[in-house]
Amino acid sequence: MAAPAQIAVVDIQALVKKSSPMSPEQGEADAQALTRRIKSTTAKLVEQGIVVLDAQAIVDAPEDAYVSVD
Numbered sequence: 001m002a003a004p005a006q007i008a009v010v011d012i013q014a015l016v017k018k019s020s021p022m023s024p025e026q027g028e029a030d031a032q033a034l035t036r037r038i039k040s041t042t043a044k045l046v047e048q049g050i051v052v053l054d055a056q057a058i059v060d061a062p063e064d065a066y067v068s069v070d
Contacts, residue, residue, distance in 0.1 A: 008045050008067040011055040012038065 042052040045067065055066065 006048075006050045007061070007065055008042075008050045008052050009055045009058050009061050009065045010038070010042065010052055010067055013054075013056055 045052055052067075
């Protein structure tokens, strides 16, 4: 039987707030870059069998479940 999956919580909203688009075109480019950055960073966690959740969907979790992707 496989071990239960671990969970990491990432604050996606905090990452989005760090970017401030200058124009709609720049906003789209920023969103795409942010998506690539998040997937790149979380891919390492997923490869280890960790389920990655957006912090906005979490009601409560131990502090060590939260992962920084800065």
